[in-house]
Amino acid sequence: MNRLTKNDVKEMGMLDLSHNQVFVKDREAWYRDFDMEITARDLAQAMFARNGIECPSDNEEFDEYMLELLQDGYETIDGMIALYYNALWAFADVREILKEYEDLEEQGLLIKLPVGMGDTIVNQFHEEWQVQKIDIYKDGNIVFRCGHEGTEDYSAYHLSYYKKDWWRKEEAEKALEGK
Numbered sequence: 001m002n003r004l005t006k007n008d009v010k011e012m013g014m015l016d017l018s019h020n021q022v023f024v025k026d027r028e029a030w031y032r033d034f035d036m037e038i039t040a041r042d043l044a045q046a047m048f049a050r051n052g053i054e055c056p057s058d059n060e061e062f063d064e065y066m067l068e069l070l071q072d073g074y075e076t077i078d079g080m081i082a083l084y085y086n087a088l089w090a091f092a093d094v095r096e097i098l099k100e101y102e103d104l105e106e107q108g109l110l111i112k113l114p115v116g117m118g119d120t121i122v123n124q125f126h127e128e129w130q131v132q133k134i135d136i137y138k139d140g141n142i143v144f145r146c147g148h149e150g151t152e153d154y155s156a157y158h159l160s161y162y163k164k165d166w167w168r169k170e171e172a173e174k175a176l177e178g179k
Helices: 014-020 040-050 059-071 077-106 159-165 169-177
Strands: 022-025 028-032 037-039 120-123 128-136 142-147 155-158 166-168
Touching: 022 077, 028 040, 028 077, 037 040, 040 059, 040 077, 059 077
Parallel strands: none
Antiparallel strands: 022 028, 028 037, 120 128, 120 166, 128 142, 142 155
């Protein structure tokens, strides 16, 4: 997968910038473009000032003011600025989660499981089991807890065993059809 999160604006094109225009620095949401970098709070306060709207300068009071404005809707200019401010810090949080995921993947630390919760797997005897729980242990051991749909009865299968003798239902059906 190509990395979406980047930090150096000089190396970004427009698409890269759109994925990275907001980010977290010093536990605050920031906005950037090719010419500037500013906290989301300072940007929103500047938007209020440009529109002749007074707003609190204290960070805590400002955040409370933004919440109040969001409750009143976005039909007014101050409501739109509050909505924009809310979207900036929310997008910054999401970007940071993606960045952590991409950092793990880059370092080879990301575990990509062959099945997920709720997947149906089939063993060599054509028995179907549903993955109901996945346990990942500190020692790197991965165990799938499988049962028949609607039961509380689990059987545990280690990932190494799964790779040899179990298939996703779709893969098993293709193999049986000779595809």
